[in-house]
Amino acid sequence: MERSRPAENTGRALKLCLAAIASALLVVCVWFVAQLGRSMSRQTNRTLEETATFLTSLADYRTESNFSVLESLADVYFQLRDEDREDILQKRAGQSNFSGIAVLDAAGRMASPEGREYDLSGISSVQAALEGQTQVSNLIEDPRTGNKGVVYAVPLLQENSIVGAVAGWVPQEHMRRVVDIGSFGGEGYFQVIDSEGNIVVGSTQKNAAGGEENFFDLIERRGELGRGSSLGQMKRDILEKQNGMLYYTLDDGMARVLNYHALQHSDWYLLSVVPQQVARSQMKQAWLMVGVIVLLFLLLIGMILILNKRGSEQLQRLAFVDPVTGGFSRTRFEMEGSKAVRAAPPGSYTLVSLDLQKFKLINDAFGSAEGDRTLKYVHEVIKGSLGPGEYLSRTSADHFNLLVYKKSQEETLRLVRGIARTVNRYNEKLEQKYYLPITAGAYLIDDPQLPMVYIQDRANVARKFGKESRVGQMYSCVFYSDLERRRMLREKELENRMGSALDNREFVVYLQPKVELEHDAIVGAEALVRWQDPERGLLPPSEFIPFFERNGFIVQLDLYVFEEVCRLLRRWIDCGVKPVPVSVNLSQLHLRDPDFLRKYQSIQQRFDVPPELLEIELTESLAFESMDRLQEMIDEIHAIGFCCSLDDFGSGYSSLNMLKDVSVDAIKLDREFFSGLGGESEREQRVIESVIELTKKLGVRSVCEGVETASQLEFLRRVKCDALQGYIVSKPLPPEAFEKMAFGAPVGRPGEDGADIPNVK
Structure with missing residues (x-):
């Protein structure tokens, strides 16, 4: 009996030691998995905030650009001939983000081309403009069509006195194009609200919650807050123009993380939302392996590191890789392009905007799968034409942006011509040929400090002019000109x-x-x-x-x-x-x-x-x-x-x-x-x-x-x-x-020598 006690004590001690080791391993595993979760969450939040910051800058720039268009028109309005004014207003509207531009009198009234008169004095931005301020209104209905949108307005001065306002209408649909883009592989989405929580611009992305016109009401009626989030804190932040995060789950069972950013020139906020399951997808695998990790501690460390790396790569891919072509997403293109342009001397890079004509017929005739395959083929052709330090992205549908190291129009034309020929080379052996003409616009970047969005806009303006002028050509390339500014x-x-x-x-x-x-x-x-x-x-x-x-x-x-x-x-x-x-x-x-x-x-x-x-x-x-x-x-x-x-x-x-x-x-x-x-x-x-x-x-x-x-x-x-x-x-x-020609000699003044000459018959 006495001899067995030490053995029993040793066995008990061994069990306790093994249990302690197992517990320690379990604690270590749990700690590592928890660390992994926090790391992936931070990575998600960081990526979400970077994307939101970029889109906020884009929205703010569009707002500044809209005000700039109206202010330039207000500066020259009274220099224009009466018969030219309406044509110039509509032409500038067609070249900008506005669907229409009008001049209001000092009472805020507008006359339509059909002869009807509309009183817009009740719109907040119009009131502000008549008081000498530039402002954009909240979401309102167009008194003519009933469609929703916002009104930008700036003062109209004549001899340093306010005599009216220049106003531009931006439909809600136009604003949605700026923010209605997917992030994280189409899982994330963006919305815009005002300081009262009213949804100014909604989203059509698949994970966006619909059916409500006020975000705060949506959370209070259908949501549950998490991670110490407070709706009251979010409201206070918005009133104080502060940015922040909110975690919540709706009645659809999907947990979401939200980043809110203040926009300039208005009381609007940009909401960037992503489902938490995007970041948690790798966590589920980690928890399933806890039992194995307890026995294989070293393997656990390796697997955790691998999972962490894969999770980071997946987040990077969702945010920065185009799902159709596998190349740069628009966000990645603009980030990398901005760095390259600002690091190079002025005039080093050219931004080329390409558009495939007749591409819609491929989708209609053969389906979206064949259309995606064609886009990937075109992407590979263009990519093969680029050199080191040059960038490419499919920005939307069948539009591509290229940032190329070209210093002259001749070099750019050779590039576009080569791309057009290579893209259509598959026709060489076909009996019935189907060509994809290419329309291009190019802007030689002479000011590296311009925002990338502004640079792309200039190339797009040139491309649109090329699209109008191209007749039966395989390609066309129009270069942005600064002649208007110089004029x-x-x-x-x-x-x-x-x-x-x-x-x-x-x-x-x-x-x-x-x-x-x-x-x-x-x-x-x-x-x-x-x-x-x-x-x-x-x-x-x-x-x-x-x-x-x-x-x-x-x-x-x-x-x-x-x-x-x-x-x-x-x-x-x-x-x-x-x-x-x-x-x-x-x-x-x-x-x-x-x-x-x-x-x-x-x-x-x-x-x-x-x-x-x-x-x-x-x-x-x-x-x-x-x-x-x-x-x-x-x-x-x-x-x-x-x-x-x-x-x-x-x-x-x-x-x-x-x-x-x-x-x-x-x-x-x-x-x-x-x-x-x-x-x-x-x-x-x-x-x-x-x-x-x-x-x-x-x-x-x-x-x-x-x-x-x-x-x-x-x-x-x-x-x-x-x-x-x-x-x-x-x-x-x-x-x-x-x-000398008419009278035979120059005529002097009276009293001067040679002034009095006889009449010339």
Whole structure:
């Protein structure tokens, strides 16, 4: 008995030791599994927060971009012609995220193209804009269609006073496209709520809970919070613009983890949601192996490490790998692309946006599986064309983005051409071929600090222009141009300098001779303006006249030119020279002032110039505005004593019927009217001959402008055209050169040597 006790004690001790070892192993295993769970949870939260941060930045950038579009329109609105404003508003809407852009008056009213009026003053963002702030509204219904969306609004200023607002409508469907993307392999989803919990933008992803319009109500009615989460804390965070996490389970039994991020420019929050089972899928396997791990401690450590690595790789794959092509997801592409672009010198990379035309027919005819196989094939073709440090991603449907190390358009064109040929190479042996044309847009990245979303938008803008212009081509590639921005900067420079240039007499008058064909004598001249810029030299009218027409400065410039012509005629008269009549152009903008001709008469009387030496040239497009008003104006010009001619006859609106309705002294046939003259167009010659013959019967002088060739000159002489002007006779000349040509010598001022020259017959 005594001998057995030690054995029993030893056995008992061994059992206790084994039990202790087993317990220790079990504790260690449980600790490791718990650590694994926490590690995977942290990895899930980190990946979720990174993705949410990126999407928040995207949404904030879109908001800033929308405000930028409206502010740029507000800056130039009153510089636009009335008839161009609506077209420009709708064109900018088509090039941006807005479905429509409108200008509201100071009371917040908007007139629709159909003539109906809508009162939008009750919308919060409109009220804010009328008070001088930029703001986006909460979700509202469109008073015209009943569709939901939001209204962006900015103040509209005129002479530093708020006279209205520029507002843009973004439908809820457009906002959903930004956030309605899947994460974690399509298991996660995104939503947007306001500070009251109302769902502004929902999600159509499969795990998104529907049926509720308020997120807080959804949690209170159908949810159960977990992990110490508090709905009250979330509400407080939202009111204080703080970010945070929430764990909850809905009545569908699915546990979810939520990350909420504040958006700028509004009281909205981005909710990023992922089912916890995505992170727990590997945990279930770990718990099933606990029994084995107790016996095989070392193996357990190895397996835990392997599972941890696999779990991390799966999370990375779900977040950063495209499920169709196996390549970079859009998120991974933008992350890696941003790093590469910012690390390289400006102008090193080009962003190319590719779109497969006719791809939808593949899905319709052969099914989505064959469509996915085609997309993977195209992805592999493009990938094979890339070099080190270049990136590729399928961004959506059949669209691909490439970030390539290309410094010139020629290199990019070769790349796109090669991709198009290789993609369609499978057709070489087919009897019935089916081609996939490619439309591309490219942007050479000259500013590495631009957000990747902005860079992609520029390439997409270029691609859309290419899609519109491509006709029957295997590929097309359009490059983004910054010409619009440069044009606006140039126009701003012109606007800043035009007033001082007028005061400094930098605008100079040139004269183009009018030659009478019967006697080959100079019988008049047309006054044309040039800008003698101290820095850039002599500027042609094409560089400033169109802009002055748009901003209204052309009215002051016309009066300035008329005054210079009167001063010149006065000098000729004072020097004893027999002057020739000089014609000046009149902009349509003068019609806004019903008494504008009094200003012309006042200048003429101040210089005491005989009115018959002055001729006003009206463009025939005025007839398109109002034939009655055109005739009234001609009568007023004749009442003052000025001559009157109809310019640009034949440029677009004119008809022979006009000749009986307007009593002008002369008609100037536009150069396009007879640009084909050369003996080969008998039909055109007969038309011109008939017009000139008709003017003679009506007692109206005929002048052909833009005559450049000897054959045109001889034809016009043969059909007895009264006069012509054009480069065949002379280009526009400075006054001194014109005087030498018309009078035999420059005309000096009275009292100067050589000033008093005899009249030239």
